[in-house]
Amino acid sequence: MIPTVRGACCTLGLLLFGCGGSPAPEASTGGKEGPPLPPVAASDLRAPEAFAGISDTAERSRALFAEASRVILHPRCLNCHPAGDAPHQRDEMTMHEPPVVRGPEDKGVVGVECTSCHQDRNPVLARVPGAPKWHLAPKIMAWEGRSAAAICAQVKDPARNGGKSLQDIVEHAGHDALVGWAWSPGADRAPAPGSQAKFGALVAAWVATGAACPPDKSDKSGKEATR
């Protein structure tokens, strides 16, 4: 593969959260005034304790999801949660090369299945990333082009999350090996911010506080995103 530009961020990441090295912006608390959150580097995540100063539980829950969405909207995650039938790659989220398609089971088609190339771990002698059960997220779980608010509603919806309960989501975020690859991507790929343990703790805290979603800014009523 052609070397990627070091330190580059995906378009969404650049727009929403800045690039590696600079401080991350304040996590959204859903639009209401709240105590300032402690600063954190763009490459790190705030721990759930950093949100303890937000007294309103729903408000704290929304802020926790906003912090977790810094991972969800990272190219390491978005590249394989595409809206279309082909994954993206690199920090710039370019089209996957070779030009593969998701196939009937989100694992490619015969000849170019995901595991024709992707191994169970990053290889020693090549750039092709690897982790157990490499595959695309089903189309109902597409995140590409969606806001954190829309993804929040999607993640909670069993019809669009593979029938998972909120506890299943916590387990998936904190322990799934393919999710964990985002923090050990190999080659010169930028890892997702923080660690899987920190991401899992944020998602667990979000669920424990009621799993509230940020308001959908495209919805003037301020209600939670439902689509």
Add this chain to the structure above:
Amino acid sequence: MTTFTLRVNGTEQKLDVDPDMPLLWALRDVIGLTGTKFGCGQALCGACVVHLNGEPVRACVTPIRRAAGGTVITIEGLSPDGSHPLQKAWVELGVPQCGFCQSGQIMSAAALLAKKPHPTDAEIDESLAGNLCRCGTYTRIRAAVKKASGTP
């Protein structure tokens, strides 16, 4: 070094190699089967496609440990005498120009026909999208796959 046993083209092979050695290196440099080609070394071109336990894989990025105890078929083992329908169609239509990509093309196409004996043009294009031909013989490749499938 680790000892791996695998069956290659019907013959049991015992290899004492590094677990991360690419299967392609084991096939070409250790066993001496040079029909499978090294193209890019990054799973991008498809020149190194072989069948591992019936599934096409890119041998240049497949560690030998993945093939431990498994069955590998290379272009040399696709048929005993070059009589696989794809090999015959390749010859009849004069598909190759330089020929460097053809073992990978044929092994990908063979895997496709094994699962879909009568693929459409679109299915052929999707399944062979990852097999590059620098000579640009794609129309002949597709025609040969169609011919091998018995589809007019």
